[in-house]
Amino acid sequence: MSVHVDPVHFATCHCGAVRLRLTLPNGIENPRRCDCxxxxxxxxxxxxVVLANLEVVEGEDELGVYQFNTMTAKHYFCTRCGIYTHHQRRSNPKEYGYNVGCLEGVNPFDLGEVPVFDGVNHPADRG
Ligand SMILES: [Zn+2]
Structure with missing residues (x-):
């Protein structure tokens, strides 16, 4: 099941301090959960989304960043409301992952079942 979104879409944290502009020419790509x-x-x-297609348009100063383990991925969140907005991926640093639940006008539950990424056995941790 696919959910149509306009190519240019906005995503916000819960309090609205952080706003992202996303260009999603192919809609919501590779939706997933992860068990890491x-x-x-x-x-x-x-x-x-590729890095060039995500821009922080409001609230850059409100963003916190969290890193752990290999410190490769950067997990961004709103320091006011605590909501995770996006992260620079470890498995593909040329991409951001973003919180589908932050997309304006999109209910992530409309996506139905989404696959679970095997983050426990992260590809970057395998020989
Ligand atoms: Zn917020």
Missing amino acids: SMCRRRGAVVAS
Whole structure:
């Protein structure tokens, strides 16, 4: 099941301090959950976008960044409301993952079942 979104879409944190502009020419790509130590706690449905297609248009100063383990991925969140907005991916640093639940006008539950990425056995940790 696919959910149509306009190519240019906005995503906001809960309090609205942080606003992202996303260009999604192919809609919501590769939606997934992940069972790594971070994502299993966060619980968000995440999709991918190339770095050039995500821009922080409001609230750059409000963004916190969290890194752990290999310190490769950068997980951004709103320091006011705590909501995860996006992260620079470890498995593909040329992409951001973003919180599908932050997309304006999109209900992530409309995506139905989304696959679970095996973050416990992260590709970057395999020989
Ligand atoms: Zn916020």
